[in-house]
Amino acid sequence: MSVFDLRGIGPKKEKTLVENGYDNREKLMDANFYDIMRLPGFGYTIxxxxWTSLNRNLDYPNMTEVVEYTKNDVMIENKKVVPWKQYKxxxxxxxxxxxxxPQRTTVWSFPDRGDWASHTSQYRGNWSPWVVRNIIERYSKLGDVVLDPMVGGGTTPVECKLxxxxxxxxxxxxxxxxITKDRLCLPDEYSEELQFSEHKTYVGDVRNLxxxxxxxxxxxATHPPYTNIIRYAPCVDGDLSQITDYKLFFKEYRKAIKEMYRVLKPGAYCAVLIGDTHNKSHYVPISTKMMIDYLKEGFILKEDIIKKEWNCESNRYLAKYAGADFLLTMHEHLFIFEKPVCDINSLKNSSLDFFEE
Known part of the structure; x- marks a missing residue:
């Protein structure tokens, strides 16, 4: 007979829970999500x-400001990232x-990734500063506050500072x-060439701003993880790039969209660069699903920009997938969403109309 009477928890999982001290429902109600997640055979999805069976909500950590910069090498994807001054x-x-x-069409192509100031290519999957510069120049003005809630290697705040x-x-x-704090440390002799600006950094979860x-x-302006395509932080609790189940990823990311919508000013823009992937033999339209979720939260689609991928054309990449039964994905979608000033329901022929549930 089941000890917990919980849907989806079979005898093996129950045994694991009991062996680790969770031998009744009350203890599970008091348990930490990530402690359970790390038990053998569990993981994020299970x-x-x-938690759903227990009618428990996931708790996301509060933002914690980081003031000190340690100036040490750090590890991303088990690879060392050195300070930018050492790298360059x-x-x-x-x-x-x-x-x-400035770009004037809905197709953007940057053969040169861009390495001015403190930008480097050490952080895999980080977006090009050319993309960020175009977004900032077009959709903001001097003195504005720009948020990147999944900042990664710091491209966005560096462009903000510049x-x-x-x-x-x-x-x-x-x-x-x-890494971001390191990239923001530009040489003092150039300070007079820059407009005064302030830059705050936080450890936090995009689902709780x-x-x-x-x-x-x-x-x-942000470049979120594409489910688990690049696992940036395998040992960090709550990292969205660790979620392998697509439905669960989008369920959790929807909470991030709600927070972004909440903090953005009416009439302001949210720029999101996202790509798609292949799962064995079929195409997975991650960008389409994500676009629909933004629209369902109340955003309006201002632009859908196609960004050409250049790193896929390397001989190494082509050789790796030469025998694959699918075409190489050579583009990403840069969605520009607008938070409407008025009620979305009062807007005729808005993008939301096409994707009503």
């Missing part, structure tokens, strides 16, 4: 199902891109925040 010590420092031209915008950077991974008030952010 533990989420267990043999290169001449260039503060701004030499030939910046362009005279204030920034708030958040990441679930403390190592990512240390507790220190940010409603309707206070001028622009959101």
């Amino acid at each position: 533990t989420c199902n267990l 010590k043999s290169k001449n420092f260039v503060l701004q891109p030499p030939e910046y031209k 362009l005279g915008r204030n920034s708030i950077s958040i990441d679930i991974n403390p190592s990512a925040i240390q 507790n220190l940010i008030a409603d309707d206070t952010i001028d622009l959101i």
Whole structure:
């Protein structure tokens, strides 16, 4: 007979729980989600199902501001990321891109990723500063507050600093925040060339932006994880890139969308770069699902920009998938969403109309 009488928890899982001291329902009600998740045979998906059976909500950590910069190497994906000055010590420092031209179409292509200022390519999956610069220049103004709630390697706040915008950077991974703080440390001799701006960094979960008030952010610019395609922080509780189940990933990411909508000012924009993937032999339209979820939360789709991928054209990448029965994905979607000033229901022919449940 089942000890817990919980849906989806079979005899083996029950045995594991009992062996680890969770021998009654009351103890499970007091248990920490991530302690259970780390038990053999559990993981994020099964533990989420267990929490649902217990009628328990997941708790997300509050934002914690990080002021100190340790100046140490950090590990991302089990690879060492060194301070940018060490990484670029043999290169001449260039503060701004030499030939910046604003994009005027819905297809963006940047063969040169961009490595001015403190930008580097060490953080795999980080977006190009050319993309971020175009977003910031087009959808914000001097002195605005730009939020990146999944900041990764710090591209967004660096561009904010170069362009005279204030920034708030958040990441679930403390190592990512240390990388961001390192990238924000530009040489003092260039300070007079930059507009004054403030930049705050936090360890936190995008599903709980507790220190940010409603309707206070001028622009959101972010490049979220594509489910578990790149696992950035395998040892960090709550990292969305660890969720292997697509439905669960989108369920959790929907909570992030709610928070982004809450903190963004009416009439302001939210820019999200997202790509798709293949699961064995079929295409998984992650970007389409994510776009629909943003619309369902009340955003309006301002633009759908196609960003061409260049790193996929390397011989190494082509050789790896030469025998695969699918076409290589060579693009990402950059969605520009707007938080409407008025009630979405009063807008005729809005993008939401196409995706009503």
